[in-house]
Amino acid sequence: MRPLPVGAHGLLIELDTADEVEALHAELLRRAADGTLPQVTEIVPAARTVLLDGLADPRGLIAELACWHIPPLDTADRPGVEIPVRYDGPDLADVAALWGVTPDEVVRIHSGTAFHVAFCGFAPGFGYLTGLPEPLHVPRRATPRTRVPVGSLALAGPYTGVYPRSSPGGWQLIGTTDAVLWDPQREPAALLAPGTRVRFVPQDGPGPAAAHVQEAAR
DSSP states (O other): OEEEEETTTEEEEEOSSHHHHHHHHHHHHHHHHHTOSOOOSEEEEOSSEEEEESOSOHHHHHHHHTTOOOOOOOOTTSOEEEEEEBOOOTTHHHHHHHHTSOHHHHHHHHHTSOEEEEEEOSSTTOEEEEOSOGGGOBOOOSSOEEEEOTTEEEEEBTEEEEOSSOEEEOSEEEEEOOOOSBOTTSSSSBSOOTTOEEEEEEOSSOOOSSOEEEOSOO
């Protein structure tokens, strides 16, 4: 864990693995909730870092961090989201070939995987979901698309994600969903947040516009 001051009131903490990032993020949220974390305005996890902003004394927190015990991440008690999806993406056959299985097996494996949101970024509502083992990680497309439709379910590297709006993109598209990932009129606006557990539920035709949120662990 390498804490680095950022400006007068920020602290960027570098870590070696995504698991360490998620464990630290969970511990920071726990300490913020119980009042043992110095006042902070933002806690933002990324692939290998956690940024804290609005600290009165960043260097003081650096000294505290050296004494912290950070337990392994346990997401069993966090809310879960089920997202209905049609596995009809244009890259489904290509992903099947990369995995060495049939397209039906891609559906079975992907929908049977327990994902969770490692961090958010790229566009409002976009979550980077981890859960697929390393042999199933796939490269980005050699030629990105100029337009990826909203609701596209996609894979790239270790991540699964759903495009919350139409945009250019180079991920492998394996399905589509009608779930609304970002709605400014909703509270919270983002369906997914760091730490949220996610499962994708296959469906044949048009489905509900909203995902189903589950409070109980599965």
